[in-house]
């Protein structure tokens with residue numbers, strides 16, 4: 001093999017990935033299907049992608065899923081965004097850098113600005129993938145550059161608070177990007193000019209290789225992995241079955257929808273599936289991540305980066321938190337540290353620097369218990385200026401004898417915010433709210 005000299009490119013041999021090698025061999029003319037595949041990747045981009053998330057995302061034995069929305073942002077905002085917010089479910093949006101120009105009308109993307117898209121992403125833990133400039137074929141290397149590299153740069157300029165590090169190949173027809181063919185084989189990423197350009201410009205790419213997603217924590221093992229289309233009532237109604245099958249195989253799954261392709265009945269079915277996924281997550285049987293998170297999920301590990309973890313393992317509980325003694329009593333229950341409210345209004349807060357984790361989607365998870373019912377406000381905001389980020393979730397909890405999780409996903413701004421403040425305000429009679437130490441997990 002010819003040795004490439006392009007900067008910090010590295011080759012990773014995917015040994016032992018029988019499924020991937022076998023699946024990719026179908027469209028491959030020369031290579032031995034049992035031989036490890038060499039995949040070029042941009043080491044510095046991949047390192048930044050992983051560092052943002054604090055390494056692979058351990059799911060502690062649970063399967064993980066992700067949702068992908070393919071452009072058509074007008075209908076996304078009106079029809080599907082409210083469902084993602086209602087059930088606290090993140091989504092990765094495949095975005096065209098020239099969306100307003102090429103997608104017009106009710107099913108287009110021309111009523112949503114990049115500023116609005118960025119705001120939705122920050123406040124709900126969404127991720128943006130580069131889905132090309134125009135969704136049209138490119139039959140020459142200069143055209144490939146426009147659709148892949150120029151689109152990435154343009155999206156990064158339009159969405160300065162979000163990293164654009166994932167390519168989501170569009171279906172284009174024609175020459176299919178000079179033989180790249182939507183990333184249908186692993187070799188397309190090393191042997192076609194489009195694949196090489198994608199890998200030079202992005203940390204990772206999805207594709208159309210069939211099958212569930214590996215959950216080994218090695219993102220390149222999922223390079224080119226495809227999705228399950230939610231394009232019909234029949235497909236959506238099989239959603240639970242797919243999750244249960246992936247669970248049995250200790251793998252993950254990615255579901256994709258086009259917002260303008262969902263009619264009223266399909267939206268109802270999608271909501272039903274979201275409700276089920278959220279309840280499985282809240283019961284601790286499922287993780288819901290972004291596509292980037294799913295790429296690096298690891299089922300046999302419990303190690304998952306938490307921006308709010310006390311510095312130093314085994315440090316004192318609530319280390320780094322502002323827990324006013326007149327408002328809270330600290331106690332231990334079943335080996336866990338709990339703060340119990342003493343006053344009608346009690347506030348917990350903590351500041352944390354973003355550092356190299358800026359740009360990562362996160363899942364804020366707080367376990368709460370109230371016997372008589374209460375109101376709780378979760379807030380995550382830029383400690384320097386609320387204009388940088390300001391996410392607020394108000395929750396009304398009914399009384400219950402057990403702890404219940406409250407979830408809110410958000411994306412840490414890539415630029416402009418240095419320190420985040422997380423606060424939890426509980427309102428009820430003193431003594432009735434117990435809070436476990438919150439987590440801000442990589443997602």
Ligand SMILES: [Zn+2]
Pocket residue numbers: 070071094131135170171
């Ligand atoms: Zn598309």
